[in-house]
Amino acid sequence: MKLFEFEKLVKSKIGVKVHLSEKNGAIVLEGRTKKWEQVVKAGKLATKLGYRGVVNLLECEEVGKETIIKPNFRDNELEGVKVDVLIIGAGVVGCSIARELSRYKLNILVVDKEPDVAFHQSSRNAGMIHPPIAPKPGTKKAFYNSLGIRMIPQLAKELDFPYVQNGLIILFKNPLYLMLVGFLNNRARKNGIDVFKILSKSSVKKLEPNLIDQFSWGYFLPQAGIVDPFKMTLALAENAVQNGVKFSFNTFVEGMEIEDDRIVCVLTNRGRIFPKLVINAAGLWADYVASLANDQFFTIHPRKGEMAIVDKKKGFLVKSTVSMVSITQAASVTKGGGVIPTVHGNILLGPTAQEVPHKEDYSTSEQGLQSLLKKHAKLVNNLSEKDIITYFAGNRAATYEEDFIVEKSIKIQNLIHVAGIQSPGLTSAPAIAVDVAKMSVEVLSKFMKVVENEKFCPVRKTDPDxxxxxxxxxxxxxxxxxxxxxxxxxxxxxxxxxxxxxxxxxxxxxxxxxxxxxxxxxxxxxxxxxxxxxxxxxxxxKGFDLTKFTKKGRDSYILLEPTRGDFDGGI
Structure with missing residues (x-):
């Protein structure tokens, strides 16, 4: 289909005139819409053109232009710093890559605009280690999901983060859904799942006696597990530090200087960094980082998921992760959420799935909570709204193609993109890191000699929990x-x-x-x-100035000023 023909198609579908062009092998959408739903719909339609990616620059009148939330200070802490590898993003993917690259004698720096690791989607998720049943066979999602789930048990032992293999039971309401078994089994085999079982209703109830009776049969995937996503990310980061990696938080990437198709300098609020290689693992802001290198060929459109946490006193109700899937779920871009135990004894309900315009919009809603109660809480007897102690939201970093991007830049010689890593990104991160490390060595070998770090230790040395x-x-x-x-x-x-x-x-x-x-x-x-x-x-x-200490960085101050002058500490 020619571009002008597609412009007519878009106008007929969403009622808005869109200008299309090509750049970096991607299709670029420009124009104005009234509603955010029109922006998302146009982006999804554009994937049908078969380009490398979709760059959706449509402006939305009801939303306006998004402003990046960034550190509110400047210093010269990093001015003139030279590194072999600069990793932008300290989420689970960036920290996995940092640890994997520390197997080599490299000067590695990880920067993040937030005050800690795993600040966004790496901690704002269900903590589920997904079996690769949902990703379409042949996609990068399926490939890395299949490899990653096999790596998690050993990684948990080496790095000492909590992990439980608790299994996943997918419930089906209607016996007619048994016609899906062939499809499910075929997908499971293609994606490398070794064990999968069809369970009768009575067999499911033996495993999970507190489930409701309103279902017909279940599909059991014992490989599924659960972790504490923050502690997994922190463990990766700390082991990377033990092997020589450095981290710089509250560090916002503002620009890049490009010469002869190479990044020679990265500008931040803390000074200029001079890297030999840049790895873009910026999560929700990976498209922004790509644009700084003039190499944007994708757009991140955030998909919000609201989740509720149930009190530990009801933690005994389920051991496996349980999900009820409808026949329409096969055409959806989400897994539908479920009832998910946590490694700490709580139960988590969710997540929901809602396309939102703002990448750091973590607001929750009464509608979202009621959706969680109606769809998920009702799967378990004796679980109600009064058992919920809090609820929260996270945003997935989805591209319009709904697949991972893990590749060397075809335009910038010393840039690797690791983007669009939404669910099952937590499971996939260790496997992604292995491939990115190989790519990094290939790129760096053109500029320097890369040798293994004979002192690398895969085991995180920590004080006992x-x-x-x-x-x-x-x-x-x-x-x-x-x-x-x-x-x-x-x-x-x-x-x-x-x-x-x-x-x-x-x-x-x-x-x-x-x-x-x-x-x-x-x-x-x-x-x-x-x-x-x-x-x-x-x-x-400990000597902290409480008027400067924050809840979550930037301006989230807890106390404003002292009200007495004779405080001497102590509890």
Missing amino acids: FSKLSLIEKQKIIEKNPSYGLVICRCEQVTKGQIEQALQSLIPASTLDGIKWRTRAGMGRCQGGFCTPQILWILAE
């Missing part, structure tokens, strides 16, 4: 450090010693949320209502 120790082991630690005997968060049984440990780790917590993610203080029923003041006392004891 106090919460997992026996009473005798805990007592021994308390005798050496009494802080571990003082409980700060009663809901999650987090001690003062654990909070102090989080403040002085390899990648220390620098925000209240950072403490919460590392220790779980504030994640219980009261959601920090009782422990937050105690944590602030600890911070004051």
